[in-house]
Amino acid sequence: MNATVADLIAKHRPTLDAALGAIRSREYYTRFPDSPKAYPAQAQDEALAEFQARRGRLWSWGQTGADGTKVGGERSPYGFDLEYTYDHMDPDVLLPAMGAAIPAWRDAGAEARAAVCIEILTRLNARTYAMAFAAMHTTGQAFMMAFQAAGPNAQDRGLEAVAYGFSALNAHPDRAVWEKPGKGEPVRLAKKWVAAPRGIALVVGCNTFPTWNGYPGLFASLVTGNAVVVKPHPRAVAPLALTVETAREVLAEAGFDADLVALAPEAEGEPLAKTLALRPEVRIVDFTGSNEFGDWLEQNARQAQVYTEKAGINTVIVDSFRAEEYPAALGHLAFSLSLYTAQMCTSPQNLLVPRDGIRVGDEVKSPEEFAADLGKAMDRLLGDDARANAILGAVVNPFVLDRLERAAEVGKTVLASRAVPHPEFPDATVRTPLIAAVDAMDAEVYTHEWFGPISFVITTDSTLDSIAVYRDTVKAHGALTAAVYSTSEDVLDAAEEATWEAGANLSINLTGPVYVNQSAAFSDYHGTGANPAANATYADHAFVAGRFRFIQSRRPA
């Protein structure tokens, strides 16, 4: 082990131990603070200058396999071209180089790899403001959300994956003497185990949360000894370019081959994710995105372990409220439906309300009254353009706008979407959510995901019926999150029982500063792998255990 690696282990072992403790308790833990106050004040301006300076220039680090062509074309949802370009890769050169880098990385052992991974995360943390600008202008997130979600929250998710990987790698010692008692001398065998990585791991990045959704797979694969090729979404390359650049710096400094982590951006119209996913060297795929491509990967990338996080129909069961909590709950729901223009895979979509109405204190509110109250709460939340911009961010791509147009034709529009002008970026595309009212019989409307700021108030026959609709639609079509509002413990119990079957993560009676859309690393699971919305979760042992294999040798001792 070289001095750098030894230093990194000494530096990061306390963090690793704290993270290991957190995944075992699942109590509150964070390594990377998400308050801007925790970061140097001048960092924001420096990062903005860096962001601007990169425009019009090639962002390159001499990666093995660069084929001389350049790719680019990112456009900010705030209305301007990024003018970033990147090296395009030849997989026939890149992948063999990555494969050749693996044995030394494998032989370094779990603790060294964990320390290198944590150093990468720590360096990424120091570049959080740079990441915030890169994320804001690729995903459309408002600045503060981009700062938190693409920065420290993603870094925490990465650290969580490192902890799970390290935990799995350390299931037992790497040597043991097996001594079987017998009549005379015992039989003794000296046994040795090597945690052999599967090979090259492919991370297919998404448009909306390239780092938050990318880091769990990236760091789970890396800590378990694999090399990782990152194929970013063509609209969100910069955040992962920053990530790969940082990872390669750290790897090289620690004496490893920088090609253990590589960026492979695609040319326009190039089906690079498919090409890479079917390469025999690619033995792991992590994907976040559409059901269509996720299902394709699961069906076709048979040489690989495939971890997918796809789409679902996140559901809210609305049953009853204490009178004094109703306004807060409405405001809370309005925020959940508005945050990042509901372009989160965790944003609620289907709100199930019983036909005979919901109880609010001593009152009963009809589904129409509830929908109207929610619409008013939305207007209050988003009435001020500055606040609306800070919450909504920008529309990430034109498909969301198309969907908004189509949604205006569905059911009865309870709340129409409006365009919000942005004072700083006049060409930004900012929209408020649309809410439509439909009946539980209109299943063809609400049993697929309407990704974006579209939700449905769905009239059901009763709360029991709501729970059945929730259970059955989520089992069939998937969901990452669910919520229930009720003052009845019986209803909550029934909602929980349905949840264990439907396999969503349930939030109960939330009115405070944690939203159903949000999951905290080290404590909240993101996805469950138990319904069609995802076949994996961030993070648990199932997410890491298949990324390597214990291989054994034994000999007489």
Next chain:
Amino acid sequence: MNATVADLIAKHRPTLDAALGAIRSREYYTRFPDSPKAYPAQAQDEALAEFQARRGRLWSWGQTGADGTKVGGERSPYGFDLEYTYDHMDPDVLLPAMGAAIPAWRDAGAEARAAVCIEILTRLNARTYAMAFAAMHTTGQAFMMAFQAAGPNAQDRGLEAVAYGFSALNAHPDRAVWEKPGKGEPVRLAKKWVAAPRGIALVVGCNTFPTWNGYPGLFASLVTGNAVVVKPHPRAVAPLALTVETAREVLAEAGFDADLVALAPEAEGEPLAKTLALRPEVRIVDFTGSNEFGDWLEQNARQAQVYTEKAGINTVIVDSFRAEEYPAALGHLAFSLSLYTAQMCTSPQNLLVPRDGIRVGDEVKSPEEFAADLGKAMDRLLGDDARANAILGAVVNPFVLDRLERAAEVGKTVLASRAVPHPEFPDATVRTPLIAAVDAMDAEVYTHEWFGPISFVITTDSTLDSIAVYRDTVKAHGALTAAVYSTSEDVLDAAEEATWEAGANLSINLTGPVYVNQSAAFSDYHGTGANPAANATYADHAFVAGRFRFIQSRRPA
């Protein structure tokens, strides 16, 4: 929790803790002794009487879903019909009943399920002699091997799976309070996690080791909260019928629905494994058997997690011996090639010998001389018919005989197979192994499995070439085991490095009472999941972690 379950926990918690300790140390541990001396002397005669008494009668326990038809037709490889019959099932009745049994089993919790599983194993242990006769007369194993492999060794593998499952289920507490510090009051959420099973697990039994290969999946699924339907191989129903009968007794006594474990034997010509594997309720499949069906399952049972143990080409690299160890090594290899007529998925097939010969002390032996020496060792081992019968057992099915006939036409026969008469069972089919010599260029001969007593002495260009052939053929075609004989640490290092890439489990210079074919529960992995011979191993966290999912609910605390 009822009193029976509480008693079982009190009774079996020490065993569980010992097993948990063993999987963490991977040192020697066994719960179920495999010496007949550890069992009551009269048990053998009683078990034989039971075995005979069952002939000609229906073996039934009133399982839900019995459709009134009976299936049977097992024939002992020792030359007589078993005359056992079993209830045939209607999946449309059986599977819903099994599904309905799951929630109470899930809610019982990990410790209760582990205790019930260990009680099942303990009861099976008490019926080891009965299992021995059932296994002998379905698999063809000699009596002592059937006793050990189908009895205590299988029970230990089952306990190992229970320990891994329990360990995975206990990754963290089932409740936690998450408290995020803030400016004022901290945000507090009470979180709850339920380990939700995937659903119904299907175990597809094999002909040769129905319990040893069946128990890991059966108990891994059961302890993680699933129901398990066992589809036995039509030639080896009895060992799994005994298993299911015992499991159902224990489940019912402990207050659970007996339908949590069910037997589904197939009618002649009925593709029941395929039918069950594609049922939407079946969410886990464990399979041991042919590449053809294993690959089919992996490709088609997409609604399920599929764990397969298929075929491979187990390889021995022969490089050099100390003179005084050579005779013992030859005798050892001869035994490995003969045990249970090499009808083990772990039996060696390909022996790689360098063209210029192997060093034995100061001598050099040509490949031909090595092959002749091995042939002589085989003759010594099997020259006495009584000993030959005790080692070989009987040929499990006619396909093995067909293969032996075809093998006689391949390469140069170094050692011909002969029929061995059996004093007790005149119609038993007993054969000694065949060894053929081929060249490394004859890859079409040795790059697929010749299941049964067929092996090849393959001449390579050098030991380095042998290692390359080993690595490349095993990466491409799979292997469960590998062995190397060498006095050179450099050769052993190179063989190990090739092993980490090829993903087989390597035995080095074995000459004693542990054979390359054998893997000890709690210490040796069986299969790696790292090459085409298997996508899973007995057992590790990857084998259990995907059999359940943590599902979460959270609410303000």
